[in-house]
Amino acid sequence: MGLLDRLSVPLSSGAALRRAVRLAEQGNVKQAFPLLTRAARAGIAEAEYRVGRCYLEGAGVPPSRTEGARWLERAANQGYVEAQAQLATLAIHGLIAADSGPGTRLFARSEAAAPDFEAGLHWARKAAAGGSADGQAVLGYILTSGPETMRDLDEAHRCYERSAAAGCPQGALGFALSLARMATTPEEQTQVAENLRRAADAGLPTAQYLLALMTERGMAMPADRAAAIQLFRQAAEKGNRPSQARWGMALMEGLTVPANTVEGESWLRRAALAGDPEAAAVVGDLYAKGGKLPPNFAEAAMWFRRAAEAGHRGGARALGMLHLTGAGVPRDAEEAAQWFRVSAEAGDQTARVDLANLLLRGQGGTDDAIRTREWFEQAAASGDLVAAFNFGVCLAEGVGVERDDRKAAEWLRRAADGVVNAQYWYGRMLVEGRGVDANPQEGRAWIKRAADVGMVEAEVQLAELMLSGRGGPKDHPGALVLFEKAAGRGHVGAMFAMGAMHGGGHEVPTDRPTAQRCFHAAAERGHAYAQMMLGRYLARGLAGERDFDRARIWLERALAQGLQEARNDLAALPPAETQMAEPQAVGR
Numbered sequence: 001m002g003l004l005d006r007l008s009v010p011l012s013s014g015a016a017l018r019r020a021v022r023l024a025e026q027g028n029v030k031q032a033f034p035l036l037t038r039a040a041r042a043g044i045a046e047a048e049y050r051v052g053r054c055y056l057e058g059a060g061v062p063p064s065r066t067e068g069a070r071w072l073e074r075a076a077n078q079g080y081v082e083a084q085a086q087l088a089t090l091a092i093h094g095l096i097a098a099d100s101g102p103g104t105r106l107f108a109r110s111e112a113a114a115p116d117f118e119a120g121l122h123w124a125r126k127a128a129a130g131g132s133a134d135g136q137a138v139l140g141y142i143l144t145s146g147p148e149t150m151r152d153l154d155e156a157h158r159c160y161e162r163s164a165a166a167g168c169p170q171g172a173l174g175f176a177l178s179l180a181r182m183a184t185t186p187e188e189q190t191q192v193a194e195n196l197r198r199a200a201d202a203g204l205p206t207a208q209y210l211l212a213l214m215t216e217r218g219m220a221m222p223a224d225r226a227a228a229i230q231l232f233r234q235a236a237e238k239g240n241r242p243s244q245a246r247w248g249m250a251l252m253e254g255l256t257v258p259a260n261t262v263e264g265e266s267w268l269r270r271a272a273l274a275g276d277p278e279a280a281a282v283v284g285d286l287y288a289k290g291g292k293l294p295p296n297f298a299e300a301a302m303w304f305r306r307a308a309e310a311g312h313r314g315g316a317r318a319l320g321m322l323h324l325t326g327a328g329v330p331r332d333a334e335e336a337a338q339w340f341r342v343s344a345e346a347g348d349q350t351a352r353v354d355l356a357n358l359l360l361r362g363q364g365g366t367d368d369a370i371r372t373r374e375w376f377e378q379a380a381a382s383g384d385l386v387a388a389f390n391f392g393v394c395l396a397e398g399v400g401v402e403r404d405d406r407k408a409a410e411w412l413r414r415a416a417d418g419v420v421n422a423q424y425w426y427g428r429m430l431v432e433g434r435g436v437d438a439n440p441q442e443g444r445a446w447i448k449r450a451a452d453v454g455m456v457e458a459e460v461q462l463a464e465l466m467l468s469g470r471g472g473p474k475d476h477p478g479a480l481v482l483f484e485k486a487a488g489r490g491h492v493g494a495m496f497a498m499g500a501m502h503g504g505g506h507e508v509p510t511d512r513p514t515a516q517r518c519f520h521a522a523a524e525r526g527h528a529y530a531q532m533m534l535g536r537y538l539a540r541g542l543a544g545e546r547d548f549d550r551a552r553i554w555l556e557r558a559l560a561q562g563l564q565e566a567r568n569d570l571a572a573l574p575p576a577e578t579q580m581a582e583p584q585a586v587g588r
Contacts, residue, residue, distance in 0.1 A: 013042035020050070024059075033060035040071060048075035049083040056090075069096040076123060081130035084123045088138045091120035092146070117146045128159060133166035140174045153178070164195055169202030176207070189220035200231065208235035209243045226256040236267060244271035245279035252286075272303060277312035280304075284318060288327075297328025308339060313346035320354065333363040341368060344375065349386075352376070356390060359399050366400075373400030380411060389415035389422040396425070396434070405435030416446060424450040424458040431471060444471030451482065459486045460494050467506070476507035487518070495522035496530045503533075503542075516543040523554055531558035532566045539573055548573055 020035035033054055039047035052071035055064045069090060075083035090096045094113040121142050127135020136159045143156035157178045163171020176195035183189050193214055199207030212231035215224050229250045235243035244267050250257055251264030265286065271279035284303035287296045301322050307315025320339030323332045337358050343351035356372045358364050373394045379387030392411035395404045409429050415422035423446045429435055430443030444465050450458035463482035466475040480501050486494035499518030504510040516537045522530030535555035538547045552573055558566040 013039045013044055013047075017044055017047045017050075020047075024050075029054070029060035031060075040074075043078075045075045045078040045080040045083070048072070048078070049080050049086075052083065052086070065090075065095060076126070079126075079130065081127045081132040081135060084127035084130065085132045085135035085138060088120045088122075088124035088127060088135060088142075091116040091123065092138065092142060117142055117150060121146070121150060128162075133163045133168035133171055136160070136163035136166070137168050137170040137174055140171070140178070144174070144178070153181075164198070169199045169204050169207070172196070172202075173199035173204055173207045176210070186220065193220040200234075203238070205235040205238035205240035205243065208232075208238075209240050212243065212246070229256050236271075239274075241271050241274045241276040241279070244268070244274070245276050245282065248279065249282065272306060275310065277307040277310035277315060280307035280310065281312050281315040281318070284315060288318065288322075297322060299328070301328040308342060311346065313343040313348040313351065316340075316343035316346070317348055317351040317354065320351070324354075324358075333358060333361075337364045337368065341371075344372070349379075353390060356394070356399060360393075360397055369400035371400070385415045385418040385422070388412075389419045389425070392422065392425065396429075405429070407435070409435035420450045420453055420455050420458075423447070424455055424461065427458075428461065431465070440465075440471030442471075456486045456489055456491050456494075459483075460491055460497070463494075463497065474507075476501070480506075480508050487521070492522050492525045492527050492530075495519075495525070496527050496533075499530065499533060512537070512543040516545075523557075526561075528558045528561040528563045531555070531561070532563055532569065535566065536569055539569065 016035040017039035020032040020039065023029070023032035023035070033051075036047050036051050036054065040051040048071050052068045052075065053059070054061050055068035055071065057063070069087070072083045072087050072090075076087050087096070092115050094115045096116070096119070120138065124135050124139035124142055128139045140156040140159035140163065142150060143152045143159065145151075156174075160171050160175035160178050164175040165171075172195040176192045176199065179188060179192045179195065183192050193211065196207050196211040196214065200211045208231045212228040212235065213219075215221060215231060216228035217223065229247070232243045232246040232250065236247040248264045248267030248269075248271065249255070251260045251267060253259065253264075265283065268279045268283045268286075272283050280303045284300045284307060287300035287303065289295070301319060304315045304319040304322065308319050316339045319329075320336040320343065321327075322329050323339065324336035325331065329335075337355060340351045340355040340358065341364075344355050352372060352375050355364060355368060356376070359369050359372060373391070376387045376391035376394055380391040388411050392408045392415060394400055395408035395411060397403065409426065412422050412426040412429065416426045427443040427446030427448075427450065430439045430446065432438070432443075444462070447458050447462050447465070451462045459482045463479040463486070465471050466473075466479040466482070468474070480498065483494045483497045483501065487498055495518050499515045499522065500506075501508055502511045502515035502518060504512070504515075516534065519530045519534040519537065523534045531554045535551045535553075535558065537543050538545065538551035538554065540546070552570065555566045555570045555573075559570065
């Protein structure tokens with residue numbers, strides 16, 4: 001320290017301030033603070049501002065928001081624009097009380113209070129009028145995002161423009177967002193990108209994220225996914241939630257960077273835990289589908305619930321599906337209906353169909369039925385063919401509306417030109433004469449259209465019509481081919497029908513061993529008639545194998561499902577002890 005400094009510190013507040021500034025720049029904040037305090041108590045505005053900042057940042061003194069605000073306000077009242085801009089920022093973030101000032105509060109809460117836009121507007125206007133670029137940026141924010149009574153987008157635009165021109169990164173970001181509202185020409189979009197880049201280069205994570213989106217999509221610049229992903233990474237490392245999710249997905253999928261499943265999932269988790277519902281839904285999906293991560297439905301349910309509770313409609317539907325199937329959570333149709341309802345009310349069309357299917361199975365309430373029918377009816381009236389089909393099913397089954405076969409047939413016919421399921425339903429109504437004059441020939445033609453594109457139920461229905469010859473010629477070999485196709489995709493009724501056809505009495509070769517295998521496949525999947533037929537085959541040895549014990553098991557299962565015909569077959573089985581004696585008689 002020079003001789004003049006040593007002599008002037010005890011005598012001059014201005015010298016104390018100068019000495020404190022030099023010490024702070026050298027990193028000696030603790031030595032600087034007493035000198036700053038001396039200058040501040042002498043009423044030097046810059047010193048008051050610096051003391052306030054020290055209290056806010058805990059630099060050289062224990063942090064105190066109350067003391068920080070008090071010293072900033074003293075400086076601000078003297079017209080120190082940096083203090084005015086700082087006070088405005090604190091106020092809109094709820095970090096100072098509306099009544100802050102000397103002696104107004106003995107104790108202060110440590111957490112943030114509600115934003116005080118009145119105080120923020122007061123100090124921001126003063127700072128902006130004094131030429132503070134930061135103050136102009138804060139004023140622009142209040143006029144854009146504050147209470148409705150304060151908003152003035154045109155004035156906000158001018159504030160952001162002045163702030164950006166003065167080199168303020170926050171002003172450049174605000175100006176870019178304001179420009180984006182009205183940008184229609186390539187030149188205006190380029191101006192948006194330029195201002196975002198200035199803010200991004202200054203390290204503002206929101207600007208980095210938005211510039212990444214423009215770079216990825218090629219807006220006002222050539223598309224460059226690699227550059228976009230690096231911007232997402234930079235913003236992610238600064239805590240930007242949507243960027244954390246995008247960076248995590250880039251790592252998961254190896255998009256322009258080496259794939260790293262573990263690190264990618266970690267970034268997605270970070271975004272989800274910070275409240276990003278999309279990230280939570282993605283993590284849930286990763287665990288539900290498996291692949292790069294081991295399947296874990298319990299873990300998936302936890303993340304889907306987090307997403308659903310934050311309003312993510314896809315997460316809500318996925319959680320509903322887990323409850324419907326009992327994967328990772330207890331099987332609970334009512335809980336499934338609840339989450340389908342949440343998703344459906346948020347606009348998810350698939351969830352509306354899921355909820356409707358639950359209603360057809362007797363789950364859900366009257367209100368659900370009415371809402372579902374209204375959704376489908378409104379969408380159908382606007383020309384949505386899938387909705388027209390769903391509305392037709394509601395009318396045909398009485399879901400949320402009184403059953404009306406005639407109207408159901410009208411809507412199903414309208415949808416049949418473009419919806420495979422509607423072709424099948426309308427074809428059945430024509431065959432059965434429900435809501436229309438019976439026309440088996442036309443009905444069979446509609447059902448065939450659906451079967452030709454692989455609809456399993458239509459394949460089975462067409463095969464039954466070909467067996468009976470209704471609506472067209474009989475064709476037992478062709479029917480068997482259709483049953484085989486449907487059975488190969490898990491249709492239990494088709495498995496039973498194959499057994500019945502191979503068992504004899506149809507225009508195909510009798511093959512009882514194959515018939516027994518078909519009955520066994522359907523019986524294992526709970527088909528009562530297949531269980532009874534399998535019991536008969538085993539009891540009578542129709543396929544060359546006689547097994548009374550297994551026959552009894554399958555006949556009892558059929559009877560337990562209410563198939564009374566199996567009772568006589570059970571009664572005809574020999575007693576258990578007789579079955580045990582027979583092998584001895586054969587051996588003598």
